[in-house]
Structure formats: structure tokens, C-alpha cells
Amino acid sequence: MSQAQVTITRRGLERVRGGHLWVYRSDVRDAEGVEGGSVVRLRDERGRSAGRALYSSRSEIALRLLTTRDEAIDREWWRARLRAAAARRAGLEKDAGAYRLVYSEGDLLPSLIVDRYGDVLVVQTLSQGTDALKGLFTELLVEEFAPRAIVERNDVRVRGLEGLPLQTGVLHGEEPGELEVSQHGVRFRVAPLGGQKTGAFLDQRENHLAARRYAKGRALDCFTFNGGFALSIAGVCESVAGLDISSEAVAASRRNAELNGAANVQFREANVFDALHELEQAGERFDTIVLDPPAFAKNRASVPAAARGYKEINLRALKMLRPGGHLVTCTCSYHMTEPLFLEVVAAAASDAHRRVQLVERRVQAQDHPVLLGVPETLYLKCVVARALE
DSSP, rough: OOOOOOEEHHHHHHHHHHHHHHHEEEGGEEEETTTTTEEEEEEETOOOOOEEEOOOSSSSSSEEEEEEEOOOHHHHHHHHHHHHHHHTTTTTTBBEEEEEEGGGGGGTTEEEEEEETTTTTEEESHHHHHHHHHHHHHHHHHHHHOEEEEEEEEOOOOGGGGGGOEEEEEESOOOOOOOEEEETTEEEEEEETTTSSTOOOGGHHHHHHHHHHHHSSSEESSSSSHHHHHHHHGGGGEEEEEEEEEEHHHHHHHHHHHHTTTEEEEEOOOOOOHHHHHHHHOOOOOEEEEOOOOOOSSSSSHHHHHHHHHHHHHHHHHHHHEEEEEEEEEOOOOTTTTHHHHHHHHHHHHTTOOOOEEEEEEEEEEEEEOOOTTTTGOOOEEEEEEOOO
């Protein structure tokens, strides 16, 4: 590993000491001649050791902290971090056939994501540093977990900020094709090299269970993707209608419904904003409504427009929710904070002339752990609310 040194400012040092793992380029004093993707020694302006980090020559996140200790970052160091992440998820496979094995900063492995779909692993290396180590990670994952295949889903736009190409492919074994996994008794078909994310949205798994506790009667699942919420609540509902604008998502949802023998679930392709308006105008009523839209706020500047979008769909939903019914409403936008999201839902309830109880406030599943000091690791907010009148 490179022994290059990078000097950071006092502000950068305080950020690291405060628990964050990122140092921005504006807080880098001296990185002359340092190669992008290197593991570097950190020094403060007095020359004292501040740990080790991955260095990026392109991103505004110039340094991703690995450790505050003065220790070697070698093959066994990485192995220990991977083992520790796996140990924190021990027993999860009993109920979850697919889960996140490594959650980047949340597991002190910044910019590395590893998802497990049965005996197939899906890897994302999202910075110059982890991308340079992709071969090493593949070897360690084979040694530690003996997967049938390892594939990369490095087709995410954030890699562009690092000057990295977008690419997908097989790193170990043979192309796995479509797989079947079970999540708390619900079966899904996923394609690790296709679809969104790494094949499925794993972060909502525990929220699917929460929704099942409250769901009843006639249900509506908006932005259904592969039918995760719809199929999770089907067993406790009379009927479930799932909506998604993507024809591929609707087709996948229908296949998953057949796989589970869920005859009371129907999916259709629709623009959810338009469909909610049409359903409301038609006087439709539901006992359970789920809103799980894509991220409306991609950056801080888009938050006002995103808030308007969240308010509109929540307003429409609350107008159609029967008294005693439950709304499960989500945002996966990091920039949409929980307090702001609750304000949006409250404003929607006020405009809908509904009294609404807050039943639960939830976040992403436990295999996507939030690291205190790194607020960016908390992105998914899920609110369960009950209509009183």
C-alpha cells in the first residue's frame, strides 16, 4: 500500500475527530504527487499522525477515513473489517435471503457496498480508492464467504464524480442470471445484473414487516417497484393494488405475485401522481396506503420542489384513507430530513382536513447501519400514520 502522506487542516482534523469519515478537498493542505486511489497517511499541520485514508484526486470528498490509528492497511486489515461487518449480521440469513453485507461508511468501509443474494454477492466500489482495491476485495470475499458468483454493479452516477467508468460484469464465477430469494416468507425473483440498485431495494425489508402489522382491508401500494410492500401485506388485506410507472417493474411485480400465489394483488402501469388524482376524483377509498417514491431530492437545492412533490402524494393519499386506516409513507432522500418530512406530512393532513396520529417513525433496515457522526448514512425515513377522522 502507498505510504504517501497528506496534510489536512485543523478544520479537517476536527471533522474527523467529530466522527465523520470524509475530509473535503478544501481541507487538504498538501497532497502533491499523491496518486488517486492510494491509501495515504494523514497528518495534521503540526505533522502529527491523524490516521489512514483513501485518497481521491477527483472528488470533492478528497479523503475517506479508514482509521484514526497509525496502523498498516494491508490485506488482513481489510479481511478483519469484512469479517466484522459479517459478524454484525449473524443470523440475519434465517429470515432474509438477501441483505446488505457491507454498508460503506456505516460499516467503516467507506465507498464499498456488498449485497448478498443467497450465494451471489454484488459489489459496488464507489471511489477511486475502493475501485483500485476491487481485485483484493473479490479475493477476500471468495475466501471468506465462498460465493457461487460475485458481480459488480458499478453503473451508478456517483462514480462519475471520481472519474470512474460506469460498468457491470462478473468478477468471480459465472453470470448468475435471475435468482429467487425469500424475505420474511415472501419470495422474489431478482436479477443482480439488472434492475435498480443491486437487483432489489434491500433497505425497506424491515419496513415491509412493519407495514404488515398495520395493514388491512383494501390497500394501495404506490411506486411498487418489484411489489415488496404489496406482497408483504397481501396476506392480511382483502385486496392490494400496486402502481408503478415502469412497465418492467410492473412485469416483475406480476411475476413475483404469481410466485407467491397472491391472487388478491393486482399491478398496473401508471404515473402515480396522475393515478392518485384520478382515484381521488373517482371517490375511491382505502384502508391502507403505501407511498414509497424514488428520491425526489437529489441535492439540497431540490428540496423545496421535492417537498411539494411529497406533499402532493401524501395529500392525495390522506384524502382517500378511511378513518382508522394507515398510511405508510417514505422518503429515501438524504436531504429530506425527518423533521422536514414530518412537517410535509402534517401539512398534507391539514390540507386534507384529517386528524392523523403518528404511530411509528422508522429508518432503513439494520443491515444499513447509521454511523453516528456521519449523517449521510441515514437516508431512508418511513412514517406510519393512522387517520382518526
